[in-house]
Amino acid sequence: MSRFQLTPDQIRALAQGWQQHGASVRALDFGPALSGGAGSVSIAALAACAEAAGSSTGLFGDRLVNLGLVVARFAELSALSDEAAAAGIAMGLDR
Template sequence: MTDFGITPDRIASMAAAWRTGGDALRGLSFPAPPRPADCAAARAMAHCVEEAAAAATRLGTELTGLGDGVERFNTVTVGSDAAAAAGLVERRR
């Protein structure tokens, strides 16, 4: 455990979970209800299905993007921490 209470492995797990959740959201299917032209309730229901599908796709994409961003942050942070540590070790010599 680090001073901040989170390790690179935990950050990587969180990023992976966000990407998995995003993929699951984008993978949801919303079967279209029948669309009789003369039925307002059926049209309203179809509109709800379309909006739900669009929202799931949009939110899934955002969640996957957040997971990707956190993973990039983790990679950069681990690399910069290692470089800083190497610099400190070198100064001790």
């Protein structure tokens, strides 16, 4: 067990979840439902909110996806480092 109490498989699952949820957030659509209210200040305000929400969810989704990719890379590098350390210890024991 690692110092952080997470196994490599748990870290990979966490990374995969962030990537999947990021893609879901990024795919949220706030657009065309408000397009029919020309001349209405309220509809125009709602459309502006929808545009801001779409932009924000896109950015937040991208950040989640990127965080998942970085954590997946961390898990990969940690596993390689652990394997190299174990091989070094094994070589030392064989002497």
